[in-house]
Amino acid sequence: MKQVILLLILGIIAPKLQAQVSNEDILGTSAEGVSEETFENWLQIQSNPIDINRVDYESLSELGILSTIQLKAFFDYRKSFGPFVSIYELQSIPELSLEVLKKLAPLITCSQEINSIGRDLRLAKSWLLLRISQTLEEKKGFSPPTKTSIVRYADSPVKSLLRYKYANPKNLSIGFTIEKDEGENNWTDFTSFHVQIQNKGILRNLIVGDYQLQMGQGLATGGGFSLGKSAETILFTRKPTLGGRPYTSTLESGFFRGVLTNFQWRKWQGLGFISRVSRDANQLEPDSLGVVNVSSLQTSGFHRTTSEIADKNALLETNLGGGFSYQSEFSRVGMMLHYTYFDKSLLKANKTYNQYEFAGFQNILLSFYYNYTLSFAQVFGEITRSSSGGYGAILGAIGSLNRRWDMSLLFRKFTPDFHSFYGNAFSENTRNINETGIYWGIKFMPSRRWQWTAYVDYFYFPWYKYLVDKPRTQGFETLLKLSYQPSKLSRISGQLRLEHKEENFSWKESYIENNKTKTRTITEVTPRYRWTFNSYYSNKLTSNISIQSRISGSAFKFQKQNATYGWAVSQDAKWNKGAWSFAMRIAYFSTQDYDNRQYTYEQDVQYAFSFPAYYGRGWRYYSVLSYDINKNLTFWLRWSRTDYINQETVGSGLDEIPVPHRSDVKAQIRWVF
Template sequence: MARVILIVFGFQFLLKSLAFGQEPPRAEIDLEEFIERLFPIQDEDIDYEGIYEALFQLYQNPIDINQATAEILQATYLLTPAQLSNFLSYRKSNGPLLSLYELQAIPGFDLPLIQTLIPFLTIGSAINHSKPFFDRIEDASQAYLLVRHRRIWETRRGFTPPDTSSTGRISSRYLGDANELYVRFRLQKSRDFSFGFTLDKDAGEQFIWDRRTRRYGFNFVSFHFARYQVGKWRSIQIGDYQVAFGQGLVFGAGYTLGKGAETVPTVRRSSAGLLPYTAALEFGFFRGVGGTYNFSPSLSATLITSHVSRDGRIQNELDSLDQRESFSSINQSGLHRTPSEIETKNTLKETSLGFNVQYAKNDLSLGINGLYTRFDRPWQRTPRPDNQFDFAGNQNTVSSVYFNYNLKNTFLFGETAISSSGGHGSVLGFISSLSRQVSFSLLWRKYDPSFHSFYSNAFAESTRPTNESGVYLGLELRPIKKWRWNFYYDFFKFPWLRFRAYAPSSGYEWLSRLTFQPNRSLTVFAQIRQEQKDRNLPDDGQRQLTYQLAALNKVNGIFSVEYQATKNLYLRSRVLFSRINFNQEKSNGLMVFQDVRFQQSNWRLTGRIAIFETDNYDNRLYAFENNVLWAFSLPAFSGQGMRYYLLGQLNPTARITLYLRFARTIFTDREEISSGLRTIDGNTQTETSFLLRYNLFK
């Protein structure tokens, strides 16, 4: 579970004051605080469900601080290279820690850092394998059933009766109702076993039993069973799982961090190995069997097999001899609401076979990755100027070598890969602490336009590591105790055409964030981010030989004041703004909101009221919102209007947790919301969510 600790920096200001002299209680996880810290500029391309899943898995599987290697601890992104070097030296000289509070004795470990670490670490929790496996199930640390309902109450066009056009064609409509249903069961004991399933039905999908399209009531069904430390087997996975090794060029395993307000440690990926897949997203996972075997304490091998159905758009090609089937695209939305969307469900069969061999001893780790993927029919994309080098055919092989090396206060890392097309991808970087006040990171990457890797998640400006080269520099300064300055600059080039940029192009991005925290009750920060990329100019009707590009310059800013007024009352005031300059036209956006949270021993209320105004959709603003457990709200605000929500949480018994959320957006500049089948006739959108979690063994 090494990789998943990477996402916890944002919780350090929420942990309660803890009394020393005893082992600390485990703090509750607050997803919003985490999101705000690592992703101050949000957008729809981030996998927030994967973020929460990774974080919660870490919380449920705390790392034994006395057994953790340098690789595992570095992968937490909680420690600077200097802090990690100091910790390893302390443990080597003094032996195993007797308490987590002993961390105070290590140079560079202050109280805020220790409070950040506490929820995700433990001391000694060896599994007693002499006890029969089925008897150990009763000792499961997590055993719960979760049921969630969500609905938009205004009627969307997709749920209205179909109409007939002048040509007699009947319009498409959603086949199911407007309710979203989600069911999750989990039985788990940290570092011993994990079993669970996830069921999901989206709004507009039918609740139907159809074996042909594999809709068994719910539209999506996922299952996993995992065992750990079985003889020399480190991990055995059955069902749905993910894989993470190296820097993510071959195996990127779900969610990893990149550019954010934590500007130094998050550029590096870690080798977490095999991980159960428990999210409701319908892509990005393997389905089959995988295992990691330890030949010795320093040498391990992993083998994975997978056979899974994917959603694809099938097309027929008629040549002089016969008719062949191919597919033009893979549908990753997971939505199957209309006959057209249902036609894509489970139309493709994907078979994968992969391996990893890793050697890790002391401060050095080396590894080799390989993955072969085959589809049951060829992938033939609809030709466009920007996709000439994209993958085509029905099989692909990608392999890589990688290394990690810890040299005192510096981490060196890298990976280079090649796909069957001959395209290469490479990442090389380091993270270093010059002192307790100064840390920095440097990363170089280069991905050929013809580099193809389906399960990659390497550091990149684009959503996929392809057709890109760049250099990233991150810096963090702590000049005095109450102040911190984070900064990064990233320069990138795209040697071939991209979507909405039909010529080779380049760009840059930088972020600066200044944080002032005079005490644990008050946090103030100001942040600005600027990004510039080339984009196609609009067609002006004039004949020209090539597409003309112009720089699109976007600036986002945040000013935030957060105040813990009392033990039970928390306040946040925030201003967000955006500015776009493209083709000599400027546009702006502004949003202001106030958050309030009040809690008692067994209940909590969280609310927000916000107003926003933007000139166009390019200036849209994102503001992450509190939601019920395992649900996410990240609306894009554009136009003019107001947004408010109220979230209640109640724990009536030790076994039962209830959540209820009401949210509404009121627009003042329109009488129609969204487009297509999602259109709402009116200027309001109202949403409710309800969740029940029942703990079996509490």
């Protein structure tokens, strides 16, 4: 009876969900730009839609779309009424608004779908993607060497990418990636592959090849998607326990290569993994005994010059580990052991701020994590200890006080001697080390048209840091965002953010010695402040045309220095009709220094990343064209150009361009079969 009723109404309600969640809807909430690693994790979500009849609490919460109340309503409905017949059945859940469902629809699928409406790439069995790109102006690294500058890149300025994936949403995924960066001399410079089998009896997950691992709150292994501090002040506070996932990114670090297996028996799960992969590293000169050590791990993935090629695969890294967990419907508790071994000793430079950094061949992590979900809130945490004796801890809670108010609270502490190579927990620092902090976020929705979000984050660093020549420094960060939706076709938002930290500040001072006036450089740790402002307006003028307008600005100031400023304004337009789609932007920016760079999301070809920082003074343009040649073949073409004012060159080092402009082109074709 349920299926008959849905068949009758699907044709009426289905068109309401024919929407695409844009990358900007999610990534644009970031407070300070988005890293390529974050985008690649988001890309893996887009290219692996989740089955709403099989998804668990953790995987659905990773999307950062559903609140605690909405998540509970989803699983209560599925438990009461059985498997979903279609994604459009989600409209039967009162807690899920139409706007929420529009964001959710492109990221999900239904294994028992009875209607073909809206089936697209997310249900395709296989797809093959080819992309090439190049900067049109000649960079110094591709010019003929001179007597004073002989170092050059090894090969052509063309960057290429080849990706293949076969996916059965129920139990099988196969894929590979082949990538070459500009200047590299091998079109297979980076290769990655995976085979994944799921849901075969007690075998929950088996991955052979490249994979990531996300357990607990990410202190030991944090390979999932999360924006951390952003205008989405609640949902990204907590990280879900996702286990192992295939690695399909083009980033050449931060993944495991080997075998991962996950078994489930009733409410118990067991996990085991082993990995052996070569890493890029900066090798030191042999010591007196002829032993070669490394000073740092290289994560750029570039192999264009003699020195970069020498660092390629210089370090062999072995990882193995395992754990178990007990999971009920809305709670989970578990523990994990993770061992890492390097075939060369890692020795950091002898600097004060490096005193507690990892040194040696091996590291062991022991982690305990938990999550418990109430009807209106979740409490979660993780405590991890490294073999150095240092530890990291995350304790937090997120909840819905009612349908209008959401709140999050998180405490974290990472001692200066805590070491985790794959950790990516919520923090102010880029790594989980040398930090204590407390975060409070709120979200207020007085009506469906209005939304307020805000957070305050206080952090403290007990030891020295790079460019901070003093222990026991502190700071805070606060953000406020207001969003208003006058109609279903338009949206307005404004965002303010203030960041305060203590950092090195240097200035020159004159003094007299032996009756001569001299100058010296004084460096002192002093407070510094950065204010940023962003405003956004979008409107769908017709069924085929939409526009977006943005204004952003910033101010930067050390306590002993006058403030500097920067701002940018941009106008976007999008048009689509039938098989054609076209998007364009024109932007003007003016900043007094790099500290006032303006981050702005840019539309790119599908599955590509563009979130540049505008700085200096000039104009920025881009356009993206896509065409569906037929139902299986789609072509994209992107052109972008930046014209700088009052400067003669662009970039520095081997990336320097001897003219005040830079142009890039990118072409991509995707075959679905």
